[in-house]
Amino acid sequence: MPESDLPETFHVxxxxxLRAVSNLTRHRIMAVLRFEPATITQIAARVGLxxxxxxxxxxLLERAGLVKxxxxxxxxxxxxxxxxxxxRSIxxxxxxxxxxxxxxxxxxxxLEESPADSVRHVKMAHLRLTDAQFAELGARLNALADEYRALSDPSLPDVSLVFALFRPAQRRQEEQEEEGDAK
Incomplete structure (x- = not known):
C-alpha cells in the first residue's frame, strides 16, 4: 500500500x-516500519532481536491495529x-x-542509546510565555515537524525529532522558599 493511501492518524x-505502543521494543519496531514495509526477518535485523x-x-502490534x-x-x-x-502517525x-x-x-x-559520537541537538529552555505565545510556539513547532516529515526520504538514515512544550506543575510555595534558603 503506498503511503499516500494510509490514513493520516491512528488514534490510540x-x-x-496503549500497552502495545508503550513497549520500547514495539516502539522501535514501529520506527522501522515508519517509512517502508519490512518482513519479520528485516525487522529483527534492524532492531537487533x-x-x-x-x-x-x-x-501484538498487528492485533492492536497499529501495523498491518x-x-x-x-x-x-x-x-x-x-x-x-x-x-502515517499515531x-x-x-x-x-x-x-x-x-x-x-x-x-x-x-536518545540514550544513540551513538555517543553522533551529532545531536538537545536543548532544554525554560521560558515565560503568554497564552498566545505558548499557542503560537506550539503551532510553529508542529508546522516545522510536518514540513520536515514531508521532506523525509526513506533512503536516508533515520532521524528522530521530539519536542515537548508544556507548562510544568506549579510547585508549592514552601518548596520554592526552601530551595531559596538552601542557596
Whole structure:
C-alpha cells in the first residue's frame, strides 16, 4: 500500500493499543516500519532481536491495529509477509495525573542509546510565555515537524525529532522558599 493511501492518524483509544505502543521494543519496531514495509526477518535485523521475539512483538502490534500486512510473497514455499504502519502517525492519549508520558519515555530511551559520537541537538529552555505565545510556539513547532516529515526520504538514515512544550506543575510555595534558603 503506498503511503499516500494510509490514513493520516491512528488514534490510540484502547488499553490493548496503549500497552502495545508503550513497549520500547514495539516502539522501535514501529520506527522501522515508519517509512517502508519490512518482513519479520528485516525487522529483527534492524532492531537487533531474534526472529521469534520480533514476530511476537509484531503480532501484538498487528492485533492492536497499529501495523498491518501490506503484501505477501512466496519464498521457497513459505509465505513472507511485509508489515507496515496502519497510519502515517499515531496519536496517544494524554497521560493521566501521575502517569508516565509514553512518548517521552521512549524518546529518552532512544536518545540514550544513540551513538555517543553522533551529532545531536538537545536543548532544554525554560521560558515565560503568554497564552498566545505558548499557542503560537506550539503551532510553529508542529508546522516545522510536518514540513520536515514531508521532506523525509526513506533512503536516508533515520532521524528522530521530539519536542515537548508544556507548562510544568506549579510547585508549592514552601518548596520554592526552601530551595531559596538552601542557596
Amino acid at each position: 483509544t484502547t488499553e490493548e493499543q 531474534a526472529k521469534g521475539s520480533s514476530s511476537y512483538h509484531v503480532r 500486512v501490506v503484501r505477501t510473497r512466496k519464498v521457497r514455499g513459505v509465505t513472507e509477509r511485509y508489515y507496515a504502519m496502519a497510519a 496519536e496517544l492519549p494524554d497521560p493521566g495525573p501521575g502517569q508516565p508520558d509514553v512518548l517521552m519515555r521512549n524518546a529518552v530511551a532512544d
